[in-house]
Amino acid sequence: GDSVTQMEGPVxxxxxxxxxxxxxxxxxxxxxxxxxxQYPGEGLQLLLxxxxxxxxxxxxxxxxxxxxxxxxFHLEKGSVQVSDSAVYFCALGAQKLVFGQGTRLTINx
Amino acid sequence: DAMVIQNPRYQVTQFGKPVTLSCSQTLNHNVxxxxxxxxxxxxxxxxxxxxxxxNNEADTPDNFQSRRPNTSFxxxxxxxxxxxxxxxxxxxxxxEGVRSYEQYFGPGTRLTVT
Numbered sequence: 001g002d003s004v005t006q007m008e009g010p011v012x013x014x015x016x017x018x019x020x021x022x023x024x025x026x027x028x029x030x031x032x033x034x035x036x037x038q039y040p041g042e043g044l045q046l047l048l049x050x051x052x053x054x055x056x057x058x059x060x061x062x063x064x065x066x067x068x069x070x071x072x073f074h075l076e077k078g079s080v081q082v083s084d085s086a087v088y089f090c091a092l093g094a095q096k097l098v099f100g101q102g103t104r105l106t107i108n109x
Numbered sequence: 110d111a112m113v114i115q116n117p118r119y120q121v122t123q124f125g126k127p128v129t130l131s132c133s134q135t136l137n138h139n140v141x142x143x144x145x146x147x148x149x150x151x152x153x154x155x156x157x158x159x160x161x162x163x164n165n166e167a168d169t170p171d172n173f174q175s176r177r178p179n180t181s182f183x184x185x186x187x188x189x190x191x192x193x194x195x196x197x198x199x200x201x202x203x204x205e206g207v208r209s210y211e212q213y214f215g216p217g218t219r220l221t222v223t
Contacts, residue, residue, distance in 0.1 A: 032210055043115075043199050043214040044152070087149050093210030099151035 002027045006090050006100030013080055014108050021075040021103050023064075023090035031092040033057075033066050033073040038087045038102075047075075047088070082107045112136070113215035115200050121221045122190050130185040130218045132200030141183040142212065143175060144199040152199055158183060159205060187220075195222045 007022040025033065032051045036044040048057030053068035062077045073090060085107045090100040113134045122128040132141065139160050144152035156165045158177045172194070174186040187194055197219050201212040 034211070036214075038149070041217075041219070043113075043217040044201075045214070046211060049211060089151060093212075096154060096157075097210070097212055101151055102149055104149065 002031065002092060002098045004090050004092055004098055004100035006088075006103050008101075009103040010106060011103060012106045012108065015082055016079045017107075019075070019077040019080045019084075019105070021088055021090075021105070023073045023075065023100055025071050025073065025090075025092050025098075027071075027092055027098075033064070034091045034093060034097070035062070035064055035073070035075050036089045036091060036099075038089065040086075044089065080105075080107050082109055113200055113202055113213050115198075115215040115218050117218060118216060119219050119221070121223060122187075123223055124192065125189045128187050128190055128220065130187075130198050130220070132183045132185070132215055133181050134200075134202045134213075134215075135181070136202055136204075136213060137180065138202035138204045138213070139180065140203045140205050141177060142201040142203070143173075143183070143185050144201065146197045146199055146217070155185070190220070190222045192222050195220055 003026045005024050034049045035047040037047045038044050048059045050057040050066035053066050056065045064073050064075045087102045087104050089102045091097045116131050142157040143155045146152040154166050155169045172188050176184045197217045199217045200215040203212045
């Protein structure tokens, strides 16, 4: 069945550091790919998405590119802020969303 | 703004006492989902409605039921909550036919069982 594997956390960085959170997937067909972010005590917010191979999703300085050849959708940001501290979930969408296990990110000032 | 609303945000119930969580949406989406999430784990899908058609996940306990009286509202009923049912419950919506299968989440209801 479809599955998503995320980089294990927690991840701790200093402010203005470069961020990469790895995400790889296994799927039949051509699913859409998503990154959701969850701040403490809140629901999930869609951060970015890509619906086909080579698409790049971007939002709030975050980017991820749908790589079919490596079955990956890694999340990147060039300069993180304290306010980026949250849990990040990679997910693939077909009939249902299949989530990765989540990566907790903490940014220190 | 169009949104998904969950009430209450925090709910405390007693062991074995039935509880209902509610979700409403102004997005006019035809699909609504209920997830259970524990301790920042990935959300676990309990069931979803495609219009009025109810779709239960195979491993969802019978203790969990749902109602969708109309397009805008969906309820999660826990008939006899156990301590293990303490969790964050997330409602989400999507519009079938949209290629991306993007889901929109509410803020969640945190359930405590005493």
